[in-house]
Amino acid sequence: MITYSRVKRVVLETDDPTERKIRFMALLTSSLPKGRRRPVLAGGSAIEVYLDGTLRTGDMDVVYNTKALKEVLKAWKFSLGGGLRAWANEELGLAVDVVGEDYSGSYERVTTITTEYGPATIMGIEDLIVKRLASAKFWNVPTDLEQAFLLAKAHDDSIDWEYVQEQSRKTDIGDYLARLKAMLAKGRK
Amino acid sequence: MNRLGELLGSTTRGNLIEALALSDRGLTAYGVARAYHMNVAKVYMEVKRLEGLGMVRSVKGDRGKEYELVDDNLRYLALKLSSRVQTYDTWRSPESRRARFRMGLAPVPQFSVIERSTLIDATQRRMPGELENLAILGRKKFDAKYHRLSERSYDHL
Numbered sequence A: 001m002i003t004y005s006r007v008k009r010v011v012l013e014t015d016d017p018t019e020r021k022i023r024f025m026a027l028l029t030s031s032l033p034k035g036r037r038r039p040v041l042a043g044g045s046a047i048e049v050y051l052d053g054t055l056r057t058g059d060m061d062v063v064y065n066t067k068a069l070k071e072v073l074k075a076w077k078f079s080l081g082g083g084l085r086a087w088a089n090e091e092l093g094l095a096v097d098v099v100g101e102d103y104s105g106s107y108e109r110v111t112t113i114t115t116e117y118g119p120a121t122i123m124g125i126e127d128l129i130v131k132r133l134a135s136a137k138f139w140n141v142p143t144d145l146e147q148a149f150l151l152a153k154a155h156d157d158s159i160d161w162e163y164v165q166e167q168s169r170k171t172d173i174g175d176y177l178a179r180l181k182a183m184l185a186k187g188r189k
Numbered sequence B: 001m002n003r004l005g006e007l008l009g010s011t012t013r014g015n016l017i018e019a020l021a022l023s024d025r026g027l028t029a030y031g032v033a034r035a036y037h038m039n040v041a042k043v044y045m046e047v048k049r050l051e052g053l054g055m056v057r058s059v060k061g062d063r064g065k066e067y068e069l070v071d072d073n074l075r076y077l078a079l080k081l082s083s084r085v086q087t088y089d090t091w092r093s094p095e096s097r098r099a100r101f102r103m104g105l106a107p108v109p110q111f112s113v114i115e116r117s118t119l120i121d122a123t124q125r126r127m128p129g130e131l132e133n134l135a136i137l138g139r140k141k142f143d144a145k146y147h148r149l150s151e152r153s154y155d156h157l
Helices: A004-012 A017-031 A043-050 A066-075 A125-138 A142-154 A161-170 A174-188 B003-008 B011-022 B029-035 B040-052 B072-081 B094-103 B130-145
Strands: A040-042 A060-063 A086-089 A094-100 A111-115 A118-122 B056-061 B064-069 B110-112 B118-121 B146-150 B153-156
Touching: A004 A017, A017 A043, A017 A060, A017 A066, A017 A094, A017 A111, A017 A118, A040 A043, A043 A060, A043 A118, A043 A125, A043 A142, A043 B130, A066 A094, A125 A142, A125 A161, A125 A174, A142 A174, A142 B130, A161 A174, B003 B011, B003 B072, B011 B029, B011 B040, B011 B064, B011 B072, B011 B130, B029 B040, B040 B056, B040 B064, B064 B072, B130 B146
Parallel strands: A040 A118, A060 A094, A111 B153
Antiparallel strands: A040 A060, A086 A094, A111 A118, B056 B064, B110 B118, B146 B153
16 A cells, blocks of 8 residues: 555655646555455546536546445544544545445546546546436536536547437436536527 | 735736626626725726726726727636636635625625615626636636546546
8 A cells, every 4th residue: 555655655646636636546546455346436526527627616526435444544543533434644635435335326427637646537428428317407506518518529539429318328317417408509699 | 915916916906807807798897896896986096097007998888998908818817717616725814705605606695784684685796608608717717727638537637
């Protein structure tokens, strides 16, 4: 496992909070056993990466085996914060939400960013869009529709829309996908 | 006062430039004043001053005289310092939290707690084209940082 002093040096070397998250994910991946599925950065932090900090979020939702992830976090001086899943390290300015190992997206669509500290795996844009649309519809969070729009608009050229369509049908958010597409079409005019 | 206002020495000027930077079309002085709860006369005076300096130009729009930012460098600076596009340092400050509530990243409708609790205004305030601009900015920053190796693989530059 990579030592905490190295993690601290690498993470704090940059002032850019999104960069810190990428570096942390890369170091985390390098510290976990090889051969298994890699930890995946999901949720708002993944959107933050795709928009390179244009949208800032708080904690990092990490999908991985809970036991193994907690061991590394403890070794890196993270402690359990307010929630049951949120681990925080004030010194690094990072908080990790241990989501569990059930990845609800498609592993085929994750994005891998190669860094000098290892690879960082980010949830696929398509799955993030679907999640945000579902949250907008079922949890009535209007900013999630905005976030889906930001992602779709920024990375329109690399999105597998057929997959998004299919997932939207399965999760019954076709109406929100239509709203998103209308927003995108309006922006193109 | 937000960071842009602090730099420019005036909250009105800071808000005005932020609004014009975030929008992809011209805005009236009245529209900006309304969005930021500012005095219309103050905004009008400020926009005239900036027009005189050549930083802002006026165009005839549907709702009267509309103003646009002329200088892209100023636009970039405004986006960089905008409370809507935040750095980690300011993220956790109480002022920043209040700004997030106001601006819609964590929208909380405005309530009056005098006498009975009343919802004043539940609408979100986004400048026209603001989301499009943020998306374009995000993509530009992403492309500047990562080199595409294959469909779903990037190299950190």
